Amino acid sequence: MPQEFVGPSIDWFALSPLLVLLGGGLFLLVAGALTPRWPRGWYALASASTAGTAAVLSVFQWSIIDRDGPGTLVAGALAFDHFAQFMTILLCSAVVLVSLLCDDDVRGTDREGPEVFALLLMAALGGVVMASANDLIVMFLGLEILSLALYVLVASDRRRSESQEGGMKYFVLGGFASAFFLYGIALLYGGTGSTNISDIVAGFQAGVSTGREDALILAGVALLLVGLGFKIAAVPFHVWVPDVYQGAPTPITAFMASVGKASAFAALLRVLVVALPFHRDDWRPVIWVLALLSLTLAPMMAIVQTNVKRMLAYGSISHAGFMLVAFEAAGHRAGEADPGTGMQSVVVYLAVYSALTIGTMAVISLVSRAQGGDTRLTILAGLATRHPVLALSLTLLLIAQAGVPLTSGFVAKFGAIQAAVTEGSYVIAIVAMAAAVIAAFVYLRIMVTVWMSTAPGADRQMLAYVSLGAPADDADGDAADGDAAAGAAATSTSTATATSTEVDTTGAAIAPEAITLSTAVVIAATVTFTIVVGVAPGWFLDLAANVTNYAR
């Protein structure tokens, strides 16, 4: 008798945020292709309102979970819990802000059109799937949806070779990492007999008393960690970040640093804390090492950069280090009834950092666009005299990234270190604090350029001063930039550098940047969030404390 296929019962409303993102993305693509060019800003408006709708729907889901408790959807494929909704709201909010930024970035160029915005929505869809995956295969699908969209987005500025170079590098290395991830799933399936997280947990609960160490499972965890370590950009899997962050169009850099990083951290949580708490003593030391490496190496590398996007790229790696500190703290209590404050600190950090990085990139994008796409630190010189309010906003966002009290950055860093101290991880707590000092220097250096260097002609001296006496006309950043011996992959960058140098020397007087409404809205929103959470963090911490009630 043939087995009858029974379709799973589907709670369509619970899926509505996902469906809205999917529908919006497809609609933009199809309708955008079939209709003549829309009036200015409409594409961005469509994508922002789609993401906004999804976020609002997610708020409804939140209250439903408040009432009914967490569960799973679509036959256990997706988790339906506070964590998933928190991440959905975070990712969708980021899409709203980045859409506004992209609108300014593509306007008037040949990139104007529905593609970028459709891809943003698709990427967010992938991120939401990763964050709510209750099955490793589903998670892989989400990862690929996100990654494929990002590869294209990074390379979307196709007239700039840096952008293409970044997209190419990201694609090759991303494929490399995805392969490890997929192989990790396969090994884990071999070890546990299932890819479903609920089943895996149930299996462990049944077999935990045997204390059996299964090589397949452990090798699988190792490879899953490689794949996700690549996405969260933890040292030593961070190598792609500087080149890609620098090459991508600036709003896309902001998108990767917020949506990309948040989705990857969400997936990491699902895999390690939710699915594999029984192996927490195996994976926690790895997180410890990744955190340590990220915290120490990234700020060191950031200090020697002269390109502001590259500096912030290394900054994002060091922020990942802080999140890993909190994650390590969560690892001490994975699977216990009292989850501690580790996970809460991670999600707070993610939200805070997303807002900070989007706001900072908004300012960089604005300034860089007025100077022919140049993203070296020197473009910020004299910003304080050209645009005091813009300079002040940037300063606020930067001191928040440095972790100064009364800003959201302090709340985030404090939470991470406090969680580590509570769990007795004193070594990385101390390393994190020392790393924060080194990282602060990087942000202070940007601020010094903004406020203390006025005339564009004085840029070179100023740069020599702020980079601790390094020769100002040193090759930009890492050896990857402007290295005479660099091969095919790197030559394009050096060309771009040379071009932008010419731009700088010929265009002596810099016209004040035109601040557009949409960018101004983004900056205002992120600055407000930074101050509100910094001054009154209580409500936000309470909100984030809900996330640890996972569906299993």
Added chain:
Amino acid sequence: MADLVWLIPAFPLLGFVLILLFGRRLGDPKAGYLASAMVLGSFVVAVGAYFDLVGRPEGERAEITTLFSWVPVSALQVDMAFLADPLSIGMCLFVTGIAFLIHLFAIGYMHGDPKFSKFFLYLNLFVLSMVVLVLGENLLVTFLGWEGVGTCSYLLISFWHDRESAATAGKKAFVTNRVGDWGFMLAMFLGFSAVGSVSYSALNGAAVAGTLAETTATGIAVLLFVGAVGKSAQLPLYFWLPDAMEGPTPVSALIHAATMVTAGVFLLTRVNPVIAVSADWVPTLIAWVGLATALFAATVALAQNDIKKVLAYSTVSQLGFMFLAIGSGAYVAAIFHMITHAAFKALLFLGSGSVIHGMHDEQDMRKMGRLRAFMPVTAGTFIIGWLAIAGVPPFSGFWSKDEILLFTLAKSPVMYVIALFTAILTAFYMTRQVIMVFFGEATWESHAEEHGAHGEFKPHESSPIMLFPLVVLAALAAVLGIIQLPSLSWMPDVLRYRLEDWLHPLVEFGEANITDTTAYANKGLLAILATACALAGIVLAVLVYQRKKIKAVEPQILADGWYYDRTITSFMGGPGRAAFDATAAFDAKVVDGAVNGTGTLVRAAGGQVRKGQTGFIRGYAAIVGLGVVLMLAWFVLGRGVL
């Protein structure tokens, strides 16, 4: 009304904010009227609070108004709270009252100054700080006001900061006061560690209950005294006050004569139970420091030729008298003298300001003379102030000084003799000043060219808005003695001890404590002796400066203040400077060196690490691959599975 005591600082705060926002628009003179109105508001509230407290039974005359919890740090709980009790309300009454008069005077005095509104901004900020200082319910709130008045003092001394001397004087005052602030802060820390609170009620309560150890009480009292010495310009920290005369004259009158400099006296009175349980040598030390300062400053005042410098040294001297009173246990007399001194010294300073104004910014008394003919109101009021400070009955200064002398004799006859001698000097130098300025020969005509008045130069009387405060203050200087008349047999009971009764539950050291001494028995005689001394000083000065019967002796050493200031300056400029340079060099080389070295190290490390960032995908893949190998090695080998 006592629960509305927060309005007293609120008014000048409002004035400060309004002038900060709209000062330029209001301009001259509207900003001045606004500032004055705000201080008047505070005064009215203070009067209301006074009548409220008077109407209550003696034991209930204290009300604490807590605005908010200021420093809630586990064991350290400090409230932003005001204490309305007889002492603080009494202080508020004379501070706001005299401040109001001085504000009015300043409207005329500062007329035409380009920074007119900024001046009143600072003045209102000063009044705010001063009332916070006196109303504070704990040491920290008082300290807030204490630092506030110090800041305002700095800002106002160097108000004309384009003058080198004014800028230097402001810095000198600020730095010197830091020494005192250091004492205040240590006292606060010690008080907290001893009783776990910085509120006066806890501190004084512990002292009264006997739970405060003598050594602790001694420490707190001495450290607070150090703070008071700095703020109230006593030896050895007096030298900033004469220089502070670089500020506009209303500032000298308000801050450097009537109110701020008396903060030290107020503070010691506030913690008098602590002084009572401290070691016996503490009051003696206070008395001797006060007495030495009084004598020292009086001798220096003998030879000053700057009209404001005489008054400045006189202020230092009179403050010395107040500390002498505190050291002798005469807290009521100290407060009494503080109040009368505030009236007559503000009067004298404003009078000198009126003279300076009328003389077109001339301050050298040798270039004045016979001004009574040109400035009758200024001269008449100044003469009342002179009689009050000289100690001629029935003017106010006589009563307060006499009470201090009485307690001094009860404490030590040696001190009494020195104090009496100082009183003679006081009468002498003040008479000298009055003669040089208002009597004698007009010496200004020969200097007319210097004043920029080409051809016609004539001193002029000041405007009514400047004269009105002079008249009111003159009236106060004349009659303020009635608030604390001594119990001489011929006096009706209702007039006796008004201030002492008012302060009674707070200050237990009235005349009742010395009734068994010979000094008390002969106090009528003492009053006559004091009067005789005052008159002797006046007669002597008249003989020297008016009649020229005796040659004036004004040795250079007195004019130079016993070379005290100069010695300190040369010490600080020489070995002190070398020590500071060495500290700076240590900071630059060792401290900064460590920081810079770390920075260089990090940078060098970054330079090495970045070599791995080649830009080639194959290189990146290799690094990721290495990570994979290490990861697998940890999980598979490190965990001992294979």
